[in-house]
Amino acid sequence: MSNYISAEEAISVIKSGDRVFFHGSACTPNYLIDELARQASRLEGIEMVSITQQGNVEIAKPQYKDTFFVNSLFVSSPVRDAVNSERGDFVPVFLSEIPILFRKNILPIDVALLTVSPPDKHGFCTLGTSVDVARAALDTAKIIIAMVNPLMPRTHGDGAVHISKIDKLVWREEELPTVDYGAKVGPEEMLVGKHVADLIDDKSTLQMGIGTIPDAVLKCLNNHKDLGVHTEMLSDGVIDLIKNEVVNNKYKGYHENKTITSFCFGTRRLYDFVDDNPVVVFKDVGDVNFPINIMKNKKMVAINSAIEIDLTGQVCADSIGTLQYSGIGGQMDFMRGAALSEGGKPIIAITSRTKKGVSRIVPFLKEGAGVVTTRGHIHYVVTEYGTAYLYGKNLLQRAHALISIAHPDDREMLEKAAFLRFKH
Known part of the structure; x- marks a missing residue:
């Protein structure tokens, strides 16, 4: 576990003015988001981009309006109030074309906050339940911070990422958001x-x-x-x-x-x-x-x-x-x-x-x-x-x-x- 650091240390690399991508759906990294909120006093002008956030999403709350701006590519309930206020906005875009926004630097990503499955014997983690637009964010972000959650499924397909490609690793076991x-x-x-x-x-x-x-x-x-x-x-x-x-x-x-x-x-x-x-x-x-x-x-x-x-x-x-x-x-x-x-x-x-x-x-x-x-x-x-x-x-x-x-x-x-x- 020597490669793992605290959430506080990992989030400390985020600086004022950064555009930060948040992994979505069951991969929403709320543990990292909570730490980002705790460091709000040292930051300003942080833009969050994401789809379908789940759970608490602390930074979307009104008390953080002077620090964080929620620029949503697909709105879900935790960020809906923020998006429909001065604290956020919405980007109309086809889901298929969101990766283009990242890859062509129309919305260049400074930092990606991801949740991944633990590395296998070859050192590969996966993007788990949400590859969707996260693959493009992973490929283009300047800094990658990943929460390694042993309860995150290891999935097949385009989500593989070698642990050496992740800049900051945080170990956190927690239940995934669910819906029936x-x-x-x-x-x-x-x-x-x-x-x-x-x-x-x-x-x-x-x-x-x-x-x-x-x-x-x-x-x-x-x-x-x-x-x-x-x-x-x-x-x-x-x-x-x-x-x-x-x-x-x-x-x-x-x-x-x-x-x-x-x-x-x-x-x-x-x-x-x-x-x-x-x-x-x-x-x-x-x-x-x-x-x-x-x-x-x-x-x-x-x-x-x-x-x-x-x-x-x-x-x-x-x-x-x-x-x-x-x-x-x-x-x-x-x-x-x-x-x-x-x-x-x-x-x-x-x-x-x-x-x-x-x-x-x-x-x-x-x-x-x-x-x-x-x-x-x-x-x-x-x-x-x-x-x-x-x-x-x-x-x-x-x-x-x-x-x-x-x-x-x-x-x-x-x-x-x-x-x-x-x-x-």
């Missing part, structure tokens, strides 16, 4: 999942976005055969499908016999499943989410969600009005890649209403809302009330198709809005 999307699936989500499953042919390749609906879809696939997985994110729902050989990756056309992902986030069962599992390959998100690579998979099915959809098919998936809620992420990468795939199906899957009873199908997007998937890219929209196919339809036809899958109590309002807009 499957436990949050309700009856409406299961109906959506069933309708989506009905669209999926045997020998299809799947991408699942983040949240409960993708897990609901996975719960409905037990009778399918010869499925493949090529996705930016992996959740618990795939485990039993792989174990039961529903997912065998035999007919993908690209990276056959492998489940391809860029990161995973779920329960400890998922982390144990991917640990040293050669069938699950974690790759740089610039590779996984590159639409030309996605389209190489046959019958590529992209399953993503939305905050709201207007009557013409514009999809807002990242904001609630002007409030930045999440990010562009990989939705457009996969919607386009699936559309270009032979037999592919790009799907937006939503419940017709929010938990608060607000219609997700709306006459107009909220003022200030961002369009993630344009109406030129939209194909299938699925709710618990059925499936609307919008591709090739004019605006009025789209409106009628979407109204037919809206909540019954919202249809009269939507019909009036469609009549006022289209006058026929």
Whole structure:
């Protein structure tokens, strides 16, 4: 353990004005972030860049506003308040192109704070559950500080890094952040999942976005055969499908016999499943989410969600009005890649209403809302009330198709809005 130093000593190399990358999802290095917060009094003008932070994320709190600026590439709950205040901001960018920002010095990284699995007998650690954009940060940062966590899975793919390439090593055993999307699936989500499953042919390749609906879809696939997985994110729902050989990756056309992902986030069962599992390959998100690579998979099915959809098919998936809620992420990468795939199906899957009873199908997007998937890219929209196919339809036809899958109590309002807009 002679190569390991304290968090205090490791973080001491960060200086005022640095741009610091924070590893994301289950790899969020909160132990190192806490130490950075403790050293705030000696620092100023620190810019944090990251995706999908989890846990406490101390520096995002209001008391650090004079020291740290949260410049988020994909917003998650621990940094949401900061991003929507003077303490932070949001960079709209496709997930597939974030590595370009680092590699082309558009957002050059001074220091990368990472969580890695312990070194093997050859001296190689891995980026564990999140290779995604961390590979590019690792490759380009001037200084690499890594927290070596023995509870971090050792993963196969693009995440290997030799211990000699890491400038500062901190040993820290701590439980990884977890989430159980499957436990949050309700009856409406299961109906959506069933309708989506009905669209999926045997020998299809799947991408699942983040949240409960993708897990609901996975719960409905037990009778399918010869499925493949090529996705930016992996959740618990795939485990039993792989174990039961529903997912065998035999007919993908690209990276056959492998489940391809860029990161995973779920329960400890998922982390144990991917640990040293050669069938699950974690790759740089610039590779996984590159639409030309996605389209190489046959019958590529992209399953993503939305905050709201207007009557013409514009999809807002990242904001609630002007409030930045999440990010562009990989939705457009996969919607386009699936559309270009032979037999592919790009799907937006939503419940017709929010938990608060607000219609997700709306006459107009909220003022200030961002369009993630344009109406030129939209194909299938699925709710618990059925499936609307919008591709090739004019605006009025789209409106009628979407109204037919809206909540019954919202249809009269939507019909009036469609009549006022289209006058026929």
